[in-house]
Amino acid sequence: MKFNNIKIAAIAVLISLTAYNCSNDDDSKEPSGPDFSGNYIQEDQMARPAINTVFVSMGQKDAFNVTVPSNQGAAYQSSFESRLLALNPGYTTNALGMDAATFTGALATDVLTVSLDGTTTFFDGTNVLTGRALADDVIDVELLLIFGGPMGTDNGPVTSDHVDANDKPFLSSFPYLAAPHM
Amino acid sequence: MNSKYILAMCFLVILSSCNTSPNKVTNVSDYNDYLELAENKNLMDAEKEYAFWTAKTEEAHNPYSYSSQIAHAYASMFAATGKIDYLKLAEENLIQLNESKNHESSGAMKSLAANYISQHKFKEALQLLNKAEMNGDNLKGTQKMLFDVHLELGNYKMAKAYLAKFENMSDFDYLIRLAKWSDHIGNLDAAITYLEKAKTVAESSNMKGIKQWSYTNLADFYGHAGRIDDSYAHYLMALELDPNDAYAKKGIAWIVYSHEKNPDEALRILNSVMRDYHAPDYYLLKSEIHEFKGDMAAKDEQLALYIEAVKNKAYGDMYNQYNVLLYTQENQNLKEAIAISKSEIENRPTPHSYDLLAWSYFKNGQLEEALNLTRNHVLGFTSEPLALYHSAEILKASGYLDEVKGLKPDLMDSTYELGPLMAEKVSQL
Amino acid sequence: MKKTKILVGVAVITVAGFFAIAADHIDAPAVTGGTNDITDFYAFQGQDNNNIVFVANVQGLLSPTATQNAKFDENTMIEINIDTDGDAVEDLVIQAIPKDGKMYFFGPVAPAQAGLMSTVRTSGMSSSVGITAAGANAVVATNAGKSFFAGPRDDPFFFDFDQFNAILAGTATGFNDPGTDKFKGTNVLSVVVEVPKTMIGGSGNINSWVETKRKQ
Incomplete structure (x- = not known):
């Protein structure tokens, strides 16, 4: 039709x-x-939440927004690593067992990996980075990976923002996002 | 629509057709609905916006969390009412915002710089923008504002250098600045061409703000070029988008007054605008129209209202130029006019500022100083009709009648822009 | 002597000339661009497990009043990029372009070329959907197993962003419990697309990201 x-x-x-x-x-x-x-012509791009906000310095933002993802790792891994160590000088590895270079190497190529085979979530205790669902508390996941140390138990005051859910329930069917506040 | 209303409209049409002259461009029925609005929607929206963000501020840990949004609501209230106090409240919030960001956020610096530009505090704006440029975030946006400020300050080489940094013939922001630059160098045809291109981009983006901006500014440029029909059509287009647009209504009032010589209708339009919109220069415009009618008592009344309005310290330097023109016109406070002009030159050494000083000297009987300034800083540096008229008067008094003759044809072409009272002066040159 | 003459000669008002005022009007045009700022990107399995849903949001922190007036910029393409072979280069794109109150969708389709410049893949026209008005029920278009939405929605993001900034600035040492959701009560402009997994690689992993691109 x-x-x-x-x-x-x-x-x-x-x-x-x-x-x-x-x-x-x-x-x-x-x-x-x-x-x-x-x-x-490209003006802005994004994949994982808050990566640009947290890891890209003011003077780099314009360039980061127009660097194709396949070039981002080479261009930004080292500045991401400096930034990570400035945020958390005591960083050794995180709960995923990644050292600073490995972790920032993964972050600097800003794409969102999505599994076509099952659960899609930023992190649900079992699955890691298989997508991003609306209800995922992505900020807590990122804070934990940046500040939480190898066991996820370090720096307690900064590993959760204690905002755990959206202010409106999501819909179970398309378009999934809640109606706007009017 | 009831029959009484229709009858009234017919009556209006008959009345106005009595006044019909060959110059008639406007038609009351095109714009009358916009003069009888029950509400100022932009103001109401801004008030709701303010209420929303202040309520959110109350539940936030940080009292400056929403300073940017609250400042924006105040700036919208200023735009909707012309009341300077709103602009100052916006400034207050933006200063707090910058403090809360340790003066390191280029976005916050640019918001405050934009506020300072509206207040004609160009040097303060420049300082902030220079810092924002070092910061680097959204660099092109910063460079666009740096162009604006350098142009205002008379730093023409810097302005031109910045213009080249964000060249893009499909970017609205670039095209309007290229138009502004073209106008500055006296190429009105090019200015119109680029602004028309900007209008096309705005219409294709279908974003209301930039469409409206391009309509009113094109209307102004068409007026400069003597294309009154096109000018009128574009003010109407702006009103169709925003029935509360005070600026577009003032533009139509000017056409009705200057082109159609219908002062009563122009005053009717302005009176309707001034129910909601309170910028002091509207009193000056009304006083001029009353003078045109020969009603000197009403003229003085409006001048008194203007003088009372600009006593508000919040205006700062915003009305310096108007005050100089007023003092020189009334032959009062000429020493003060000279002092203000000198400080304007210190702030913004533009041909326009030098013209004000030259004109103040001239009115104060200091012809030699006036002529020197005119020759060294005005003639050949600007094509603004008011400055050229002043130059012509100064040259005439100095005995350079051939040069006056050279200026006169251009000035005669600008009589619509100068207004009927000035047109009379020009014809006597 | 001259002064007296002038006094007589120039007793006419010259102040209020409209265009002296107009010169200030051009002063402060807002710098455009904010309409293209991406606020968020989501990708997740749909209600139908055979589908993936992509969400791209622009123009964040809209109050209810601002939402009434918010519009997609019709010179902007929102492009969802999909890499099916793990090299972080897009193999497929879904393009969304607003025109006259409708959002037009193209793809998933191979881009004409990868990278920073795009052309509209008109051969891959998928559907169009009326942009939902603020306060109205969601308008949804479907075609060949795909679903499309465009319009204002509640911002699904939640974060105590201000406290986070305070910690970064050194003016706070930790988060509060409970925190304050900066985005509570605010809206965004959303584009939501649901497509069968078979159209974007079928199985395994894909990489995805979203871009805004401006017409030249």
Whole structure:
């Protein structure tokens, strides 16, 4: 059905264009459908939550936003590592067993890995980085990995922001996000 | 629509058609609905916005969590009412915001710089923007504002250098600044072309704010170029987007007054605007129109209202230029006019500032000083009609009648922009 | 002598000329760009386990009043990038472009080229959906197992962002319990797309991210 609608719309556009071309009357200008031509140039990008906010310095943000992910690791791993050690000078490894270089190497390539085979979550106690669900407390996960040490027990006052859920319940079906506050 | 209303409208149309002249561009029925609005929606929205963020502030740990949003609500109230106190409240919140960010957030610095630009505190704005530029975040946005401030301060080389840093012929921000630059160097045709391109970008983005901005600014430029029909059409387009747009209504009032010589209708429009909008310069405009009508008592009344309004210390330097023009026109406080002009030159050594000092000297009988300034800093540095008119008067008094003759045709072309009273002066040059 | 002459000659008002005022009008145009700032990105399995849902949000911290006036910038493409072979280079894209109150969707489809510049893959036209008005029920379009939404939603993000900043700035040593959700009560503009897994690689892992791109 939808396919037919699109075809009909396309024909209508074609007819209106033809009508316009054949006519000398300026008043017969029909709307010719949306214009999708042209080049679109990148201004911003994002994958994992708060990575840019926490790890990218002010002077680097413009450049980070237009560095393709496949180049981000090489360009930003070392500055991410400095930033991590500035945030937590006592960092050795985290609960995932990653040392500073490994952890920041994983973070600097800012893509969100999504499993097509089952549970999708930022971290649910079992699955790690298989997606990001709406209810995931991603900030606590990141704080724990940055500050919590190898057992996740270090620096207690900064490993959770104690905001554990959204202010509105999510929907179980599409579009999943709650209706806006009005 | 009831029949009484229709009858009243017909009556209005008949009345106004009595005044119809060959110059008639406007039509009361095009804009009358915008003059009879029951509410100021922009103000109401800004008040709701303010209430929302102050309520959130009360539950926040940090009293400055939402200073940026609260400042934005105040700035919107200023835009909707012209009341300077809102702009100062916005400034207060933005200063707190910068303190809470240890003066390290370029976004916070730029918000405060924008507020200072509105207050004509250009040097303070420049300081903040220089720091924001070092900080580096959203650098192009900072460079755009640096262009604005350097242009205001008369640092034309710097302005031009910054303009080149964000060149992009499909960027609205670049196109409007290129238009502004073209206007500065006296190329009005180019300025209009670039602003028209900016309008196309704005319409294709379909964002209301920049569409409206391009409509009112294009309307101004069309006015400069004597294209009154186009100017009027674009003020109407702005009003269609925002029926409360005081600036667009003032623009139409100017067309009605200066082009159609219908002072009563212009005053009716302005009176309607001033129910909601209270910038002091509206009193000056009304006083001019009363003078045109020959009603000197009403003129003086409006001048008194203006003088009372700008006594508010919050205005700072915002009305310096108006005050100089007022003092020189009334031949009062000429020493003060000279002093203000000198401080304006110190703040912003632009041709416009030098013109004010030259004109103040001239009115104070110091013709030689006036002529020197005109020759060294005004003539050939600006094509602004008011400055050229002043220059012409100074040249005439100095006996350089050939040069006056050279200036006169351009000034005659600018009579719409200068207004009927000035047009009379120009014709006597 | 000259002064007296002038006094007589220039007793006409010259102050209020409209264009002296107009010169200030052009002073402070807001610098544009905030409409393109991405606030968040989500990717998760749908209610139907055979599908993946992508969520891209822009224009954060909208109050209810601001939400009424908020619009997608029609010169902006929101592009969801999907890498199916683990090299962090996009193999498929889903493009969303607003025009005249509708959001048009293209893909999942191979991009014309990877990287910072895109063209609209009109051959991959998927659907269009009316942008849901603030306060109205969600308008959803479906086509070939895919679902589409665009419009204001409650911001799903939750974080005591201010306390976090205070800790970074050294003015606090830890979080409060309970914390304060900075994003409580605020909205964002959302684009939500649900697609069958078979259209984006079928099984295994994908990498994904979102970009905003401006028409030149």
